[in-house]
Amino acid sequence: MRLLRVGAPGAEIPAVLGGDGTAHALTGLTADIDGAFLASDGVERVRRALAESTLPPLDTEGQRIAAPVARPGKIVCIGLNYRDHAAETGAPVPERPVVFMKDPATVVGPYDEVLIPRGSVKTDWEVELAVVIGRRARYLDSPEQALGHVAGYAISNDVSEREYQLEYSGQWDLGKSCETFNPLGPWLVTPDEAGDPQALGLRLAVNGDTRQDGDTQNMIFGVAHVVWYLSRYMVLNPGDIINTGTPAGVALGLPGTPYLRAGDVVELSIDGLGTQRQTFAHA
Structure with a gap:
């Protein structure tokens, strides 16, 4: 998986790229991609949600990649x-x-x-x-x-x-x-x-x-x-x-x-x- 954060400094949205390159927001799973997220099995939670197609798409066009x-x-x-x-x-x-x-x-x-x-x-x-x-x-x-x-x-x-x-x-x-x-x-x-x-x-x-x-x-x-x-x-x-x-x-x-x-x-x-x-x- 490819995890990323999108948005202006201080207002970044955590996201993941699907297999087709489409970005999906992770705001329903975590406030951010940080130590707490990684320590709480966050990567596997994202993997399951991505497989179940429960993550909303995120438009990253023209947005800053953090x-x-x-x-x-x-x-x-x-x-x-x-x-x-x-x-x-x-x-x-x-x-x-x-x-x-x-x-x-x-x-x-x-x-x-x-x-x-x-x-x-x-x-x-x-x-x-x-x-x-x-x-x-x-x-x-x-x-x-x-x-x-x-x-x-x-x-x-x-x-x-x-x-x-x-x-x-x-x-x-x-x-x-x-x-x-x-x-x-x-x-x-x-x-x-x-x-x-x-x-x-x-x-x-x-x-x-x-x-x-x-x-x-x-x-x-x-x-x-x-x-x-x-x-x-x-x-x-x-x-x-x-x-x-x-x-x-x-x-x-x-x-x-x-x-x-x-x-x-x-x-x-x-x-x-x-x-x-x-x-x-x-x-």
């Missing part, structure tokens, strides 16, 4: 999780996942405007597979248990300001948590439809020029390992998001390639998870 998950409790990010990306940045291949946090308030819709921080000269792009937690994960015994705690997957643009991240302070969170720095969506795709999370192509273009063209099979630490690993150090709750890393092709790793400027258009896609498109502007 992030598919409302108010995530936290965003946990994995850095340097593709060998080619580690190589292009001059970093050694990590022996353990590199973990940092990102402000959940950075989440915006997949087509929303993204704001370049005032004075920024190194705002960068990162296409990533986002994992949305559906069941509480705490001290999992093995990676084999991990995927049973995943509600689904989405596209994430882990927008980054490299001076803030690497030069000013060496504190990654500061370069990752600027407003609007995490476009998410357009859909939350359930695991049965998304398929193998380690077999998804992911791409990003800036002003029509391809910058990133990778595959999740090249992750150093796969989704199952990452969820298991994080559960040993923190509780992952329904609605939490994990950004799983980016392949090569970011501006940081391409000498001479300009960083993002106002007016630039970034387009992203991941196999089976849809597309994103953002225009960048000054904050």
Whole structure:
């Protein structure tokens, strides 16, 4: 299934796309697609209602597509999780996942405007597979248990300001948590439809020029390992998001390639998870 949220900020309507691409409102089942919905077997309730044809159609023509998950409790990010990306940045291949946090308030819709921080000269792009937690994960015994705690997957643009991240302070969170720095969506795709999370192509273009063209099979630490690993150090709750890393092709790793400027258009896609498109502007 493909879950989504439609409408202006603060007035989003939860919805699901049927097999024919028609959107159906979920307002009779839930107020929103959030942690509480996921924790209360919401996905299965939607699946049953969709099969029983009890959901009303929803006209999405001309409406804003919001992030598919409302108010995530936290965003946990994995850095340097593709060998080619580690190589292009001059970093050694990590022996353990590199973990940092990102402000959940950075989440915006997949087509929303993204704001370049005032004075920024190194705002960068990162296409990533986002994992949305559906069941509480705490001290999992093995990676084999991990995927049973995943509600689904989405596209994430882990927008980054490299001076803030690497030069000013060496504190990654500061370069990752600027407003609007995490476009998410357009859909939350359930695991049965998304398929193998380690077999998804992911791409990003800036002003029509391809910058990133990778595959999740090249992750150093796969989704199952990452969820298991994080559960040993923190509780992952329904609605939490994990950004799983980016392949090569970011501006940081391409000498001479300009960083993002106002007016630039970034387009992203991941196999089976849809597309994103953002225009960048000054904050």
